[in-house]
Amino acid sequence: MLSSFFLLPLAALSVSSHVIHARDNATAGADDFITFDPVPIYEQGPKIGKEGYVIEQFGDGCYMVTDGSYQSLVVVSDKGTIVVDNPPSLGPKLLYAIGNLTSQPVTHVIYSHSHTDHIGGVALFPSTAQTIAHKETDEQLLEAPDKNRPRPKKTFKKDYKLKVGNQTLQLSYKGENHVRGNIFIYVPKPKVLMVVDIIFPGWTPFARLGQVKNVPGFVRAHDQILDYDFKAYVGGHIWRSGNRTDVEVQKEYMTDLIRVCNDTLSLSATDDPFLSGFKILNGSYTKNPGNGWAFFKTYNDRTASYAAKKMNEKWRSRLPGSDVFQEGNAETMIESLRIDYGFLGPFGLH
Ligand SMILES: *[C@@H]1O[C@H](CO)[C@@H](O)[C@H](O)[C@H]1NC(C)=O
Numbered sequence: 001m002l003s004s005f006f007l008l009p010l011a012a013l014s015v016s017s018h019v020i021h022a023r024d025n026a027t028a029g030a031d032d033f034i035t036f037d038p039v040p041i042y043e044q045g046p047k048i049g050k051e052g053y054v055i056e057q058f059g060d061g062c063y064m065v066t067d068g069s070y071q072s073l074v075v076v077s078d079k080g081t082i083v084v085d086n087p088p089s090l091g092p093k094l095l096y097a098i099g100n101l102t103s104q105p106v107t108h109v110i111y112s113h114s115h116t117d118h119i120g121g122v123a124l125f126p127s128t129a130q131t132i133a134h135k136e137t138d139e140q141l142l143e144a145p146d147k148n149r150p151r152p153k154k155t156f157k158k159d160y161k162l163k164v165g166n167q168t169l170q171l172s173y174k175g176e177n178h179v180r181g182n183i184f185i186y187v188p189k190p191k192v193l194m195v196v197d198i199i200f201p202g203w204t205p206f207a208r209l210g211q212v213k214n215v216p217g218f219v220r221a222h223d224q225i226l227d228y229d230f231k232a233y234v235g236g237h238i239w240r241s242g243n244r245t246d247v248e249v250q251k252e253y254m255t256d257l258i259r260v261c262n263d264t265l266s267l268s269a270t271d272d273p274f275l276s277g278f279k280i281l282n283g284s285y286t287k288n289p290g291n292g293w294a295f296f297k298t299y300n301d302r303t304a305s306y307a308a309k310k311m312n313e314k315w316r317s318r319l320p321g322s323d324v325f326q327e328g329n330a331e332t333m334i335e336s337l338r339i340d341y342g343f344l345g346p347f348g349l350h
Pocket residue numbers: 059060061076077078166167189
């Protein structure tokens with residue numbers, strides 16, 4: 001129903017923004033869903049059978065298990081099995097997958113980071129298993145206790161080498177990126193690197209750059225990933241692993257996003273009729289006296305939709321999901337350029 005959408009004034013400049021309002025006492029009909037760009041067949045992923053997961057093999061006893069949306073890493077040694085993460089969407093299915101891969105019990109569980117959508121199923125593993133996470137992940141689990149995410153028994157600060165039987169994993173912390181405590185997990189023999197919620201192979205980064213907490217750290221992580229000698233990258237999301245090309249493509253995307261958003265901020269410091277910060281300030285305050293939030297909302301929406309439109313000229317045909325999340329990604333980057341990188345556009349020190 002059209003009444004559940006409205007086009008912001010931006011539509012006048014052929015930039016549309018879709019906003020859906022939750023309605024009371026109503027169920028959504030087919031017309032209440034936005035039709036986004038179709039996804040190429042390959043990036044739609046494989047058919048997931050009744051067991052609810054598929055397995056990707058990297059060799060040397062290293063596997064990725066995915067339900068098509070989330071991912072875990074399984075490393076089988078001759079003295080037990082090591083697992084990284086158990087997203088609740090996999091949950092018990094991951095235990096079946098492991099049970100069908102090996103008779104070695106799960107002896108070690110690594111938490112990639114604190115977020116429950118990736119580790120909310122770890123309590124299903126045997127309580128005898130050693131659990132390992134970064135110290136700052138433990139601090140977050142202490143701040144918000146959750147029985148589905150028991151605090152790790154072992155923590156580390158910088159680097160940690162885990163040797164179990166014939167397998168070695170190198171865990172490393174390089175500072176806050178997606179969230180603090182998010183670690184790099186490297187399996188040297190098969191050259192598999194897992195870093196969660198940074199690279200989204202084949203796809204536009206998820207909402208607000210993967211709900212990033214530290215944009216400069218997130219940007220830096222692209223080069224830190226490329227510093228590794230890896231054959232396969234496990235990002236925690238979507239159905240498939242990535243390779244160097246996937247990481248390089250997202251790095252190019254980020255380089256473009258930074259440039260486009262920075263240019264948009266520069267433009268907002270001119271007398272551009274649509275983007276001029278001072279024109280928006282004056283117009284918004286005239287209409288909404290004393291309402292500073294109204295001004296910022298209009299400024300953020302206009303700069304984000306302008307930058308997203310510029311980005312999509314190139315990326316809409318290259319990465320699925322561009323039309324879904326480009327605007328939020330642009331808003332996140334513009335805000336970071338302002339407050340992290342210190343480029344305040346029209347509202348800096350004069
Ligand atoms: C380690 O042992 C497991 C179980 O026997 C085997 O599947 C795996 O290929 C071995 N990996 C390495 C790196 O030797």
